[in-house]
Amino acid sequence: MTAREAILRDVRRNLGRAEGATPPPPPEPRIRIPEVSREDRIARMLERVSALAGKTLHARSAGDAVEYVAARTAGQTAVASNAPFLRQIGVTELPGVQSGFTDERNLREACASAEIGITSADYALADTGTLVMMASPAEARLVSLLPPVHMAIVPAERILTGLDELFSLHPLPASETSSMVLITGPSRTADIEQILVRGVHGPGEIHVVVVD
Amino acid sequence: MPQRVSIFVTCIVDQLFPNAGMAMATVLERLGFSIDFPEAQTCCGQPAFNSGYRDEARTVASHTLKVLEGADYVVVPSGSCTSMMSHHYEELFAPGDARHHAAERLSPKIYEFSRFLTEVAQVEDVGARLETVATYHDSCHALRELKIKEAPRRLLANVKGLDLREMDAAEECCGFGGTFSVKFPGVSGGMARTKIDSILRTGASTVISIDSSCLMQLQGAISRAGLPIRTMHLAEVLASR
Amino acid sequence: MSTTFDRKIDATLSDPRLQNAIYKATGRLMSHRKIAVDSDVLPEFEELRTQANAVKRHTIENLDWYLEQFERNVLAHGGHVHWARTGTDVADVILGLAKSRNASLIVKSKSMTTEEIDLNERLEHHGLESVETDLGEYIIQLKHERPYHIVAPALHLTRYDVANVFEKKLGVENETEIENQTMIARRVLRDKFLRADIGISGANFLIADSGAVALVENEGNARLTTSAPKVHIAVAGIEKLIPRAQDLATFLKLLGRSGTGQPLTVYTSFLSGPRREDEVDGPEEFHVILLDSGRTKLLADPDKRQSLYCIRCGACLNHCPVYRKIGGHSFPWVYSGPIGAIITPQFHGVESEPGLPFASSLCGACAEVCPVKIDIPKILLELRADVKASEKRHAVNEAERAVFRTFAYVASRPKLWQRATKLAARLGPRGQGYLKKVPGFMNVGPVRAWLSQRDLPAPAEKSFREMWKERGR
Numbered sequence: 001m002t003a004r005e006a007i008l009r010d011v012r013r014n015l016g017r018a019e020g021a022t023p024p025p026p027p028e029p030r031i032r033i034p035e036v037s038r039e040d041r042i043a044r045m046l047e048r049v050s051a052l053a054g055k056t057l058h059a060r061s062a063g064d065a066v067e068y069v070a071a072r073t074a075g076q077t078a079v080a081s082n083a084p085f086l087r088q089i090g091v092t093e094l095p096g097v098q099s100g101f102t103d104e105r106n107l108r109e110a111c112a113s114a115e116i117g118i119t120s121a122d123y124a125l126a127d128t129g130t131l132v133m134m135a136s137p138a139e140a141r142l143v144s145l146l147p148p149v150h151m152a153i154v155p156a157e158r159i160l161t162g163l164d165e166l167f168s169l170h171p172l173p174a175s176e177t178s179s180m181v182l183i184t185g186p187s188r189t190a191d192i193e194q195i196l197v198r199g200v201h202g203p204g205e206i207h208v209v210v211v212d
Numbered sequence: 213m214p215q216r217v218s219i220f221v222t223c224i225v226d227q228l229f230p231n232a233g234m235a236m237a238t239v240l241e242r243l244g245f246s247i248d249f250p251e252a253q254t255c256c257g258q259p260a261f262n263s264g265y266r267d268e269a270r271t272v273a274s275h276t277l278k279v280l281e282g283a284d285y286v287v288v289p290s291g292s293c294t295s296m297m298s299h300h301y302e303e304l305f306a307p308g309d310a311r312h313h314a315a316e317r318l319s320p321k322i323y324e325f326s327r328f329l330t331e332v333a334q335v336e337d338v339g340a341r342l343e344t345v346a347t348y349h350d351s352c353h354a355l356r357e358l359k360i361k362e363a364p365r366r367l368l369a370n371v372k373g374l375d376l377r378e379m380d381a382a383e384e385c386c387g388f389g390g391t392f393s394v395k396f397p398g399v400s401g402g403m404a405r406t407k408i409d410s411i412l413r414t415g416a417s418t419v420i421s422i423d424s425s426c427l428m429q430l431q432g433a434i435s436r437a438g439l440p441i442r443t444m445h446l447a448e449v450l451a452s453r
Numbered sequence: 454m455s456t457t458f459d460r461k462i463d464a465t466l467s468d469p470r471l472q473n474a475i476y477k478a479t480g481r482l483m484s485h486r487k488i489a490v491d492s493d494v495l496p497e498f499e500e501l502r503t504q505a506n507a508v509k510r511h512t513i514e515n516l517d518w519y520l521e522q523f524e525r526n527v528l529a530h531g532g533h534v535h536w537a538r539t540g541t542d543v544a545d546v547i548l549g550l551a552k553s554r555n556a557s558l559i560v561k562s563k564s565m566t567t568e569e570i571d572l573n574e575r576l577e578h579h580g581l582e583s584v585e586t587d588l589g590e591y592i593i594q595l596k597h598e599r600p601y602h603i604v605a606p607a608l609h610l611t612r613y614d615v616a617n618v619f620e621k622k623l624g625v626e627n628e629t630e631i632e633n634q635t636m637i638a639r640r641v642l643r644d645k646f647l648r649a650d651i652g653i654s655g656a657n658f659l660i661a662d663s664g665a666v667a668l669v670e671n672e673g674n675a676r677l678t679t680s681a682p683k684v685h686i687a688v689a690g691i692e693k694l695i696p697r698a699q700d701l702a703t704f705l706k707l708l709g710r711s712g713t714g715q716p717l718t719v720y721t722s723f724l725s726g727p728r729r730e731d732e733v734d735g736p737e738e739f740h741v742i743l744l745d746s747g748r749t750k751l752l753a754d755p756d757k758r759q760s761l762y763c764i765r766c767g768a769c770l771n772h773c774p775v776y777r778k779i780g781g782h783s784f785p786w787v788y789s790g791p792i793g794a795i796i797t798p799q800f801h802g803v804e805s806e807p808g809l810p811f812a813s814s815l816c817g818a819c820a821e822v823c824p825v826k827i828d829i830p831k832i833l834l835e836l837r838a839d840v841k842a843s844e845k846r847h848a849v850n851e852a853e854r855a856v857f858r859t860f861a862y863v864a865s866r867p868k869l870w871q872r873a874t875k876l877a878a879r880l881g882p883r884g885q886g887y888l889k890k891v892p893g894f895m896n897v898g899p900v901r902a903w904l905s906q907r908d909l910p911a912p913a914e915k916s917f918r919e920m921w922k923e924r925g926r
């Protein structure tokens with residue numbers, strides 16, 4: 001008997017269930033989406049990110065956003081993801097910004113040495129100040145992970161109220177991506193004497209730029 | 213309003229803190245209740261139950277169920293013993309067992325003292341007076357199994373002369389826990405001392421609870437430390453004039 | 454007669470620095486949680502707990518169904534599922550994978566499940582380097598210790614302890630600044646991440662309808678573990694299942710808040726399968742190892758199987774006044790605190806440490822905070838009964854049993870009870886308030902234990918019964 005058979009047999013025996021018996025319906029998922037105006041969502045998002053020691057900008061135009069990014073990346077090396085939005089607004093054209101990686105080794109090397117990683121985000125969650133990153137050819141995982149600074153530029157209409165809205169729009173994220181990561185503030189630890197230190201493994205500095 | 217209430221004083225009050233029991237009777241009588249003290253009562257059986265001796269707990273529970281069978285109301289000067297009788301007796305007997313039904317019938321009639329006053333007698337001011345700075349200790353079973361939090365505080369708020377101060381660790385266990393207190397004396401004693409630190413921070417000179425067992429634990433540790441703090445059962449406070 | 458358990462407790466109690474560290478750390482986590490679940494900020498908190506409990510109950514009651522659904526969906530996304538009865542099976546799967554892929558370096562993110570089966574030791578025994586990457590776990594791995602707490606593994610250590618172990622193991626001299634220590638670990642571990650062949654994670658949740666693994670963390674090491682190496686292996690107990698991705702909306706709101714008071718932890722990864730077409734990075738292989746190791750056994754008891762609802766938030770530890778005194782290493786297994794006290798006897802048998810279910814005042818603080826509403830005190834009581842039943846079978850602890858049998862006999866016979874209590878009262882010095890000591894012949898057993906910490910109340914001058922009679926009613 002394989003381990004699989006043995007485990008399933010014991011589970012069924014100890015629960016008194018017959019093989020293949022359909023379970024009763026599970027409790028309805030608890031999804032509640034509050035009505036929140038666009039302005040309030042933006043405000044809440046930025047407020048939450050700031051509370052987590054993230055830096056924020058509400059950019060009235062794409063130009064403002066690019067300018068903000070340019071100020072931070074000046075004199076530094078940066079990697080931008082392949083998100084079309086970043087290209088459209090011109091972030092990828094900034095000096096010192098590398099982008100367009102399609103080869104894993106090059107991407108890794110660039111991310112491992114870059115000071116700044118620039119991405120867009122599929123969504124932001126206003127409730128918690130969270131960025132939602134779905135891995136894809138446009139958004140590689142390492143851009144928001146290896147460099148010590150992460151800048152995310154998010155169109156305002158991508159700000160959802162919270163987890164409930166996210167999972168209501170995407171009840172099955174696995175059908176769309178192999179990796180959905182929620183990022184809520186800079187990487188942190190408090191493992192030594194409960195003293196907070198940022199940037200232990202992921203970026204210790206995070207910027208969220210919301211573009212109207 | 214029911215005229216007659218039975219009281220179950222618990223073994224610890226009977227043997228060690230009879231004044232708490234007498235005070236409870238006094239308060240109830242002042243409110244116009246006539247008191248029935250079923251002579252055959254012994255112990256609720258919790259020591260055996262909490263120590264894993266289910267058969268022994270059943271023996272004692274069967275006896276208590278019989279003793280309290282005819283009562284309209286049973287009032288108890290303890291959250292812990294109340295919870296044993298109102299919550300755990302049913303678990304001790306299988307649903308088909310006659311004693312399971314007896315426990316089901318008894319359960320809604322059993323009241324911890326402060327809850328009886330606020331919910332059945334519907335009084336919050338019993339006309340008591342006691343000049344002291346006091347703090348109230350939430351006993352765990354009263355708080356978490358019986359959800360008694362406000363009743364004793366409301367009663368104490370109406371005691372003239374009493375300055376009630378909340379401690380920061382009001383809901384933290386005193387460390388008694390029945391046989392736990394002697395099976396793990398160091399841990400239990402440490403918990404009592406932590407609690408006493410919180411009491412000291414309030415500046416209170418009186419600690420009040422609705423469970424004599426917590427008070428025994430706290431007073432024992434207070435006495436050992438030689439601190440000028442006394443413990444009082446809620447009933448004793450409410451009987452003061 | 455003191456057991457290892459008692460001795461470890463005494464050692465912890467008599468270390469003032471440690472006492473202070475545990476009390477402060479847990480106290481901080483308690484107050485963070487309190488703010489995060491306050492009804493002003495989270496009015497639906499109780500509703501979420503009820504929902505989480507209902508979902509877990511449903512999943513556990515139909516676990517075989519969800520395991521199979523999970524497996525189908527992992528396969529559908531190009532992943533692999535392995536079933537393991539024991540820790541040895543887990544190690545064998547990993548060793549097999551490592552060998553066929555010529556792997557030598559493994560990075561690990563924090564997982565209680567792999568701690569439970571001593572995975573690192575097993576892998577190292579076969580010549581693989583397996584490095585913990587959560588900062589706290591890394592430190593205790595360097596010290597060859599066990600996690601002190603489910604979510605704060607190095608809670609018992611100071612910066613000086615860390616400086617010491619860094620000096621010994623990394624050759625870093627006298628670095629006592631926490632920030633610098635953290636950055637040293639970052640550098641050492643970053644290099645490991647980039648060189649590692651395999652990343653091993655645990656799983657906070659296994660999502661049946663998605664074939665996905667959800668991981669919750671603050672540092673980013675779990676993201677690195679599951680993104681950088683070519684192979685990602687998740688090791689998870691079979692109880693980690695939840696039916697749907699949408700259930701995460703409930704569980705994620707509870708987990709971070711209950712554990713550390715964070716509305717969401719910094720990173721939540723929802724991983725379903727290897728990288729997909731045209732993705733530039735991400736693992737090429739995705740394996741999930743489903744571990745039994747005693748879990749199926751726990752399902753057998755309908756009252757106690759709720760022990761498997763646990764989402765390892767650590768709240769019960771923080772709020773446990775006993776844990777706050779005795780700490781994590783007094784417990785016999787890697788799982789400490791209230792959850793450890795209820796699962797250890799169920800995994801290893803009540804005989805393994807019969808004292809464990811009794812090391813509780815049954816205050817109920819654990820159940821009050823548990824986000825999935827496990828009735829821990831009730832299970833402790835059941836386990837106590839199991840201990841006594843086992844003692845009876847093995848004719849152990851006869852003296853105590855005789856005491857309780859006598860108690861029950863007497864307490865169910867009112868006349869006898871009255872005579873016995875009167876006699877007992879007369880033996881003691883009546884009406885003397887609190888005693889600092891008692892005559893030698895009485896200073897034994899429980900009395901002695903009581904007096905080791907506190908003064909003992911003497912029997913009252915008159916019992917209630919006597920006073921009541923005198924009043925003439």
Ligand code: SF4
Binds near residue numbers: 603763767770825
């Ligand atoms: S038993 Fe409950 S409170 Fe304790 S770790 Fe598990 S989920 Fe958290």
